[in-house]
Amino acid sequence: MTAPRTTPGTTTAPPASRRALLGAGAGLTAAAGLSACSGFSTGGSSGSSSSAPDELTVITWASDAERPAFEKLAADFAAQGGPRVRLQVVPYSEVLTAVDTALRTDSPPDVFRVSYTDVAAYRAQGVLANLPDTAELERAFLPAFWSAVTDDEGTFGVPHHTDTSMVLVNDEAVASASLTLPRTPEEAWSWEQFADAVGRVRPTRADTYAVAVNWQNAGAFRWLNFVDQAGGRLLTEDLGAVAEDDPGMLKALTFSRDLFRQGLTPPNANARGQAASDLFLNQTVAMCFAGDFLLSEIEGGGFGYSATFLPRDVNASADLGGNALVAVQDSAKRDAALDFLAFCAQAQQVGEFCAAASVLPTRSDVDPAALDWVVRPDLMELYVQQAREIRTPLVEQVVVPSFSAINTQLRDRLDEAFLGSDDDATALRKITDGVQSVIDA
Structure with a gap:
């Protein structure tokens, strides 16, 4: 069995509520016939971000394999009735500077990608929005990765994928x-x-x-x-x-x-x-x-x-490798940003992103053996086994603020x-x- 595919002839659904999106069984199916750039525009390479009222800004780094995978997420989200997504791609070494600059100049992104080791620092500064209604979603994720975005105050992002x-x-x-x-x-x-x-x-x-x-x-x-x-x-x-x-x-x-x-x-x-x-x-x-x-x-x-x-x-x-997607608390479009996070965290989207980008799923209900890995599926099967050796005592030490x-x-x-x-x-x-x-x- 392969990861779920787009079904020809599917019509665009009205936007789902955040509560529905956060449910582990939402399983939204993207509309067919959309190009990778539908509902997607490219921003600048660095600096602060601003977006139109009907679009979200996402700051991320992306490899050659990851960028089209992010573009597909943006297109599929728009196809489900969400706002357009403007992807601001910066080099990995500059992403935190780009985020921090945008925050300091009161032009924050709506969403950004962040390593698990940096989530707690932003959470401690009050930067990150707390996800609501996460009980069902939590059950779908492997505990070590859910713990990387969660503390006693709440859950401050979705564990998008891992690598090791x-x-x-x-x-x-x-x-x-x-x-x-x-x-x-x-x-x-x-x-x-x-x-x-x-x-x-x-x-x-x-x-x-x-x-x-x-x-x-x-x-x-x-x-x-x-x-x-x-x-x-x-x-x-x-x-x-x-x-x-x-x-x-x-x-x-x-x-x-x-x-x-x-x-x-x-x-x-x-x-x-x-x-x-x-x-x-x-x-x-x-x-x-x-x-x-x-x-x-x-x-x-x-x-x-x-x-x-x-x-x-x-x-x-x-x-513990991999990254979370987080929404900014002070974003004027925080609710839409949380909807986008919830969309990206669903089983279909997680599986497709991981297969395309050669990274590993964090959801327990995504079967790695069922994914159509684009590169070296023989080795990806071994990486999946290696990731099972990520130990909670080590995770706890690398996610402190x-x-x-x-x-x-x-x-x-x-x-x-x-x-x-x-x-x-x-x-x-x-x-x-x-x-x-x-x-x-």
Whole structure:
């Protein structure tokens, strides 16, 4: 069975109420015969936004695969009687600046796309609208993702999709090392087996390294995968302080620094360096940690590659990737914005977006095996299994209101640790001191 399709001859329905849209069983069917741009217009590339009375403004970043998927959401929403949607696409590195600028200049977007790790910061500032009537919708979503947009005060967005990391491997390099890749999460390499595997990889050319991990820039939080795998924590269980002298965190730092100390990863694969997927694409590394959303780009690399699961230690653990869609509390069109969020969160729309954009559904009633994945369905099936290893204790730590600033500290302090000469305990203390300074601010 495939994801539901548009049915020829369907007539445009009147706009549904927000209560009806938020019901988990709404299952709206889009009208047929509409082009991807119907009901859709393109805004500028940056800066503040303004929209006509009969249209919504959505600030987002979008890959080449995601943009048409967003365009289809906009077209289908308009076909159901909703307002036009003006999509303002900005580079990923500029999206928060674009949103913040629009908020400061009193020209806020109606909706914006935001990483789960940033939702709480905007919620704490009173920026986000609280979704009403969410009881049925909540039951349709997997708990870890619903918790990323929900706190004691309410629900402040919809968990649109998720993604996570796996280990991509150059097939030629795997063959040269006679590696057998684990094919189930239960068979995933232990840390010791992973270290043995990357040590056996033979370069495809003289300047090739074994592996790069995707902790660059805004991905510094992915280092916490290793911490969680080792049974450690960055934050205490009450989330109110840094977990000082945590043995799992020290073990994770030693393990990750050894990749640099042993020459298994290039120096520019540090936390502020070149993206791991870029190093894999240009064959500087034979293996890389990469999210499923990158598959469409990696497909153009011109070489064969496969995927296997993240290594495991005390725990199997995977990073919480993906994004929420949120409505702005002070938008003059808040009700229509909430309607759009509710529309995007329905099973049909979630399934179609995920299949087109190579990301993973957050709804429990969307069967990943039934989706028509556009890119590498064989690997997407593995990513679906990997996402089941996203653990709630790790999710709780990366969705605290101050996590954007914590992530910046992680990036800077990890960069110093990976390329510096401090002993591991001293390097870890600098990381925890930096994080604690954010909590104390």
